[in-house]
Amino acid sequence: CAPYVLLVLGYAANTATVMGISTFAANFLFSLGLLHSELNASSTFGLCAALGGMLGTPLGGVLTDIGVRWSLRTANVSIKDGGERSRHIEMRSILGTITVMIFIASALIVGSVVLLYFGRYRLPFLILLVLGIATTYATASGISRVAMLLVPMPMRAFALALLTLN
Numbered sequence: 001c002a003p004y005v006l007l008v009l010g011y012a013a014n015t016a017t018v019m020g021i022s023t024f025a026a027n028f029l030f031s032l033g034l035l036h037s038e039l040n041a042s043s044t045f046g047l048c049a050a051l052g053g054m055l056g057t058p059l060g061g062v063l064t065d066i067g068v069r070w071s072l073r074t075a076n077v078s079i080k081d082g083g084e085r086s087r088h089i090e091m092r093s094i095l096g097t098i099t100v101m102i103f104i105a106s107a108l109i110v111g112s113v114v115l116l117y118f119g120r121y122r123l124p125f126l127i128l129l130v131l132g133i134a135t136t137y138a139t140a141s142g143i144s145r146v147a148m149l150l151v152p153m154p155m156r157a158f159a160l161a162l163l164t165l166n
Helices: 002-031 038-074 083-118 122-137 139-150 153-163
Strands: none
Touching: 002 038, 002 083, 002 122, 002 139, 038 083, 038 122, 038 139, 083 122, 083 139, 122 139, 139 153
């Protein structure tokens, strides 16, 4: 029950963050005077979001795989053996990786806001924004993997289809 609750809470936070940023970021960039037209603001944020997604999604998969392999090796458990213990260790490792990525994303986005507060540093702000978005998108592969581990085999396709509806 606990991994499912954490999965739902994490996915809700991920969805709220991505939807909130994608809805309001271009308006903020324009309103703060960082960019001089709504078209430039929308295009710049779209580029930031696309770069973040292209960097973060594969990076999240790689980091999740590394974390799972390290956790299983440390526990002297093989994923090929299957069983409840390997599944539990895998889920715990993935949830830990997701948590770390969320904290890193939060720090990067807060850092970008601090840059705006102390001065209009456009390029460092956009770089930190891209990195924050990338680490937010990096959680997607871990979320999908935990969902597959939680749902019985015959229902996995349905569970993954539901995850794509956001």
